[in-house]
Amino acid sequence: MNQFNLLIMIVLTAAVTFALRVSFILAAGRYDLPPVVRQILDYAPPAVLFALITPFLILSDGAADLSLGNNRLIAGVCAIICAWWTRNLFLTILIGMSILWGLNFLVG
Amino acid sequence: MSVAREEFLLGAKHLTSVLPAAIPFGMLMGVVAVDIGFWPSTAVLNSLLVYAGTAQLAAMQLVDNGAALPIIILTVLVINLRMMMYSASLSHRFRELSLKWKLFVSFVLTDQAFAFTWARYESEPDLPLERMKWYYAGSAAPLGVIWVISTTVGAWFGTRIPESWELDFAIPLMLIAMVVPNIKSLASLTAAVVSGVLSIVAAGMPLNLGLVVAAVVGMLAGFAEEKFFHPQSREEESVESV
Numbered sequence: 001m002n003q004f005n006l007l008i009m010i011v012l013t014a015a016v017t018f019a020l021r022v023s024f025i026l027a028a029g030r031y032d033l034p035p036v037v038r039q040i041l042d043y044a045p046p047a048v049l050f051a052l053i054t055p056f057l058i059l060s061d062g063a064a065d066l067s068l069g070n071n072r073l074i075a076g077v078c079a080i081i082c083a084w085w086t087r088n089l090f091l092t093i094l095i096g097m098s099i100l101w102g103l104n105f106l107v108g
Numbered sequence: 109m110s111v112a113r114e115e116f117l118l119g120a121k122h123l124t125s126v127l128p129a130a131i132p133f134g135m136l137m138g139v140v141a142v143d144i145g146f147w148p149s150t151a152v153l154n155s156l157l158v159y160a161g162t163a164q165l166a167a168m169q170l171v172d173n174g175a176a177l178p179i180i181i182l183t184v185l186v187i188n189l190r191m192m193m194y195s196a197s198l199s200h201r202f203r204e205l206s207l208k209w210k211l212f213v214s215f216v217l218t219d220q221a222f223a224f225t226w227a228r229y230e231s232e233p234d235l236p237l238e239r240m241k242w243y244y245a246g247s248a249a250p251l252g253v254i255w256v257i258s259t260t261v262g263a264w265f266g267t268r269i270p271e272s273w274e275l276d277f278a279i280p281l282m283l284i285a286m287v288v289p290n291i292k293s294l295a296s297l298t299a300a301v302v303s304g305v306l307s308i309v310a311a312g313m314p315l316n317l318g319l320v321v322a323a324v325v326g327m328l329a330g331f332a333e334e335k336f337f338h339p340q341s342r343e344e345e346s347v348e349s350v
Contacts, residue, residue: 003146003147010158012177014158016181016185017188020189022215023195025217031196038193047299047302049162049283049286050300051318055173055308055311055319056173079281079285090132092281096277100277
């Protein structure tokens with residue numbers, strides 16, 4: 001994506017984000033979200049983020065690679081375990097990047 | 109000391125508790141943005157205008173994948189739907205604010221700002237709006253300034269890091285670090301696993317639509333798990349919110 005397209009992307013995502021933030025505040029308490037919608041939206045973060053993370057770890061050139069030769073998958077799984085265990089952002093990034101660099105260096 | 113000043117400083121003081129996480133996070137945001145091809149100025153503009161870390165990261169991941177613009181916008185929309193929930197929760201409290209204040213409050217609305225404000229109302233339900241708005245301003249606005257400055261510093265560093273470091277891998281790692289500790293129930297685990305598996309199965313769909321399909325089905329799967337196996341779990345909460 002060139003800078004012009006990136007700028008368009010930034011403006012549009014900013015507009016969408018601001019629209020969501022201002023929506024009900026501007027409606028001044030006249031409307032509310034139905035409870036069932038709130039309950040479904042509770043699952044948006046894990047669902048959306050895993051839909052983004054998983055292909056990045058598993059797909060290589062469009063095909064699933066679940067073998068031990070997939071360095072990103074191994075580093076990613078270690079990072080998931082680390083995040084689960086420590087709940088620490090920086091330790092998770094450190095572990096994930098170190099394992100990726102180590103594997104790339106050792107096995108290419 | 110005036111009420112405005114007193115409340116603003118109290119909010120800012122509470123805000124300092126999230127800075128050890130926010131500053132390095134903002135810096136990493138700048139580093140990876142430059143790594144995947146943003147100019148430093150574009151990276152800073154992104155943090156200034158969008159001002160939502162998770163959504164910015166998701167958009168960058170998709171840019172890195174070469175996804176189509178409509179998919180990027182749709183993904184940011186779904187990730188930030190929680191902002192609409194915060195907006196709905198705060199709308200009753202902020203009903204009497206002037207238009208200018210409503211626009212300002214909305215622009216700086218984040219997970220942190222909502223959490224601080226909500227906690228304050230929980231402990232002092234009768235706090236007058238005149239105090240509350242300045243507390244909100246103090247706990248929300250400085251974070252935006254700090255966010256933009258840390259992104260700028262990160263973007264500057266980013267221009268000095270060679271591409272062979274594969275720093276774009278830090279994007280999914282940051283997403284992992286943000287989402288995994290928040291998986292606290294079987295229902296949210298269901299949402300994550302269903303969506304993760306589907307994102308691979310549906311990867312062949314045009315325009316990265318598989319991502320959207322996976323995310324929506326994952327959300328519904330989490331909700332279904334909750335409804336079928338823990339139908340009572342929300343009773344207490346719904347009584348509270350009446």
